[in-house]
Amino acid sequence: xxxxxxxxxxxxxxxxxxxxxxxxxxxxxxxxxxxxxxxxxxxxxxxxxxxxxxxxxxxxxxxxxxxxxxxxxxxxxxxxxxxxxxxxxxxxxxxxxxxxxxxxxxxxxxxxxxxxxxxxxxxxxxxxxxxxxxxxxxxxxxxxxxxxxxxxxxxxxxxxxxxxxxxxxxxxxxxxxxxxxxxxxxxxxxxxxxxxxxxxxxxxxxxxxxxxxxxxxxxxxxxxxxxxxxxxxxxxxxxxxxxxxxxxxxxxxxxxxxxxxxxxxxxxxxxxxxxxxxxxxxxxxxxxxxxxxxxxxxxxxxxxxxxxxxxxxxxxxxxxxxxxxxxxxxxxxxxxx
Ligand code: AHG
Ligand code: MN
Ligand code: MN
Numbered sequence: 626x627x628x629x630x631x632x633x634x635x636x637x638x639x640x641x642x643x644x645x646x647x648x649x650x651x652x653x654x655x656x657x658x659x660x661x662x663x664x665x666x667x668x669x670x671x672x673x674x675x676x677x678x679x680x681x682x683x684x685x686x687x688x689x690x691x692x693x694x695x696x697x698x699x700x701x702x703x704x705x706x707x708x709x710x711x712x713x714x715x716x717x718x719x720x721x722x723x724x725x726x727x728x729x730x731x732x733x734x735x736x737x738x739x740x741x742x743x744x745x746x747x748x749x750x751x752x753x754x755x756x757x758x759x760x761x762x763x764x765x766x767x768x769x770x771x772x773x774x775x776x777x778x779x780x781x782x783x784x785x786x787x788x789x790x791x792x793x794x795x796x797x798x799x800x801x802x803x804x805x806x807x808x809x810x811x812x813x814x815x816x817x818x819x820x821x822x823x824x825x826x827x828x829x830x831x832x833x834x835x836x837x838x839x840x841x842x843x844x845x846x847x848x849x850x851x852x853x854x855x856x857x858x859x860x861x862x863x864x865x866x867x868x869x870x871x872x873x874x875x876x877x878x879x880x881x882x883x884x885x886x887x888x889x890x891x892x893x894x895x896x897x898x899x900x901x902x903x904x905x906x907x908x909x910x911x912x913x914x915x916x917x918x919x920x921x922x923x924x925x926x927x928x929x930x931x932x933x934x935x936x937x938x939x940x941x942x943x944x945x946x947x948x949x950x951x952x953x954x955x956x957x958x959x960x961x962x
Pocket of ligand 1: 742
């Protein structure tokens with residue numbers, strides 16, 4: 626079938642057979658995410674009406690409590706995945722601990738766990754700037770029919786079976802991979818259908834955009850400072866352009882289309898930056914690699930890092946392959962390990 630006018634629903638069915646563990650379960654899971662994304666999209670689009678329909682913490686005209694959008698997005702994704710009995714466990718950036726689904730029910734034969742950042746870039750909501758949702762899917766490692774354990778969630782990123790994001794931007798897009806490239810779908814809001822608009826997305830090998838919160842410059846490791854100076858130097862195709870939205874999903878999306886590097890380095894010797902390995906870095910790393918890009922912490926491939934706790938953070942460099950490798954060179958030169 627030609628790509629023209631292909632819907633996400635059709636795409637999922639058509640590509641199901643190509644997935645190596647194909648049983649329809651993963652397709653149902655992606656379908657649930659598609660549904661939750663539409664619901665959250667609807668809520669995000671109403672954010673600007675908050676003064677009229679009530680702010681978080683208030684009670685609305687129907688007597689319902691208004692929730693903050695990140696809490697609401699969290700609830701919608703968890704509800705959708707739980708109600709449809711599609712996964713056996715969920716971990717979310719918004720929850721302290723993982724959630725075990727139907728742990729008492731031996732008939733729950735679901736194999737997959739989902740990890741989500743329900744609303745990424747949430748500080749951008751109030752100012753009408755794009756936000757997103759990030760998700761990551763693994764096969765459980767403990768036996769089916771038993772309650773999930775922390776082991777099911779602390780898997781290396783290289784074990785992911787699917788990952789993706791939704792960007793609630795000038796248009797709403799769902800971009801995902803199941804390990805056979807990256808495809809992007811744009812929502813037609815009039816009829817609530819996602820269409821394949823960006824087949825086989827790829828990072829250009831090189832780019833001229835660097836994305837980093839330069840306000841933290843003084844705290845960056847020397848190698849990052851050196852790389853930023855390199856980006857700003859007048860030589861060859863440099864200086865590069867600086868673009869930083871402050872929503873990882875949006876910064877990544879732009880860089881994948883135009884070519885660029887995103888960095889969230891350590892901001893002091895004691896911390897590991899801000900981004901979470903499980904909810905943000907691993908899914909973005911899987912997408913990046915599937916799109917011919919690269920993701921590392923400056924020394925190690927992100928997807929090869931063994932997680933030790935649910936909410937851990939890692940320094941994150943991600944984007945066009947040649948740019949990430951150049952940044953790694955500077956980091957390793959300044960601070961060999
Ligand atoms: P979240 O809204 O899920 O907490 O994530 C925000 C993240 C990421 O999206 C963004 O790139 C980064 O935080 C921005 O952080 P700074 O404001 O420190 O630059
Ligand atoms: Mn986030
Ligand atoms: Mn978040």
